[in-house]
Amino acid sequence: MYYPNPQLYHLNRDAPYRFKPGGVIAVEGQDLTRAMTRQEVRARLGDQECEVKTLDNTHLYCEPPETQPMSEDDGNELPALKVEPTVVYRGSLHVLWVFYRCSTGVL
Structure with missing residues (x-):
């Protein structure tokens, strides 16, 4: 059965995403679980x-490493966050660049 490719949206096209260790990164999309x-x-x-x-159909939540890769x-x-299917490789999507924040500022 054929399903359209899922779509993932960039979190922020103009600036890096600021991530605080201990959290998760939420990526929005469409039709993520159809295929x-x-x-x-x-x-x-x-x-x-x-x-x-x-x-789920509209979100992917991932837990990054505690220290900036x-x-x-x-x-x-x-580092860039890239998401790709593992079953049929059709490429990956570069979703965002990620800054890690710590108590002393940006790593």
């Missing part, structure tokens, strides 16, 4: 896994 389950989607933040906690892009110091 995949939580177990069939992978989220990566830089060079590390962002554990997908919940996936390294960027996989040599031209940027900030």
